[in-house]
Amino acid sequence: MWVEKVFPHKPYNVDRLFRRLSMDPLQYVDDDNKILKVPLRMQNEKGVYSVQFIGTDEQPCFEIRGKDIKNKAEAVTRIREMFDFQMDPSSIYSTFRKTNISSLVEKYIGMPLIGEPDVYSALLKNIIHQQLNMKFAYTLTYRFVTKYGTKVENVWFYPQAEVVSKLNVEELRELQFSKRKAEYVIGIAQKIVSSDLDLEKLYTYTNQEVYEELLPVRGVGPWTVECVLLFGLRRKDILPAGDVGIQNAILKWYQLPTKPTKEEVMAYKENWSPYSSYISMYLWESLSG
């Protein structure tokens, strides 16, 4: 067993981190002891790591624990990225200072970007989440992962493409997937298995290149690409302008007469660059408190 302490910049809003993860029934969240457990695949092996908060917003500190010492460096790096421990709230704040949405920023500054463990999990999850209310989206993902994924030490791993590629539409229909959603999920997995689609190389791509790579894939539209960029690749300047939740949140915070269109949302983005992903998180979070 090894332990590594990490010290994010302050303020790090740990309550928002735990609150958001708690919405997902697949997450292992121990709110009383401020412990998360994280599933990571490394060298094709599944490992479970614990992340415990032991500081305060003003003096944030996390302890990361794992078993196998040979994976320590990579695990720590990936967990730092997943929970945005390198976040620099003062740069973010000074960017958002100039904008006219200060009440939102004041309320959520210090909330981290919260990533998925890997790009395939991010893609899979966001396809399942397309066009569903959040409650049902989480339920559907839960059914899928608890049926086809793997549980290690009470922590769920999403199934890999090899497993998903062998499913058929009918069995996903039984979980209450739509026919088309089932086709998307299976078709993408088959593309990955046949090497028509390589998600690993996306890490080195620009945002534009990621669009060009993913948009032609059946089942992947602009919203899904943006969610993969934000949650899978952890890009900091993503604002999913077509997202109905973002649109509703902007409607509310700017007290607009009607819900803004995608183009109208896009017009806000330059004010929030290069950190618009944080505004996206704040806006989503503001819909549930």
Next chain:
DNA sequence: GGCCAGGTGATGG
């Protein structure tokens, strides 16, 4: 009961 949900592809002009 009707409208909406952290969309997308297919269709028809």
Next chain:
DNA sequence: CCATCACATGGC
């Protein structure tokens, strides 16, 4: 190239 529509089902 753009507008419209079907898709499935839960949540409220």
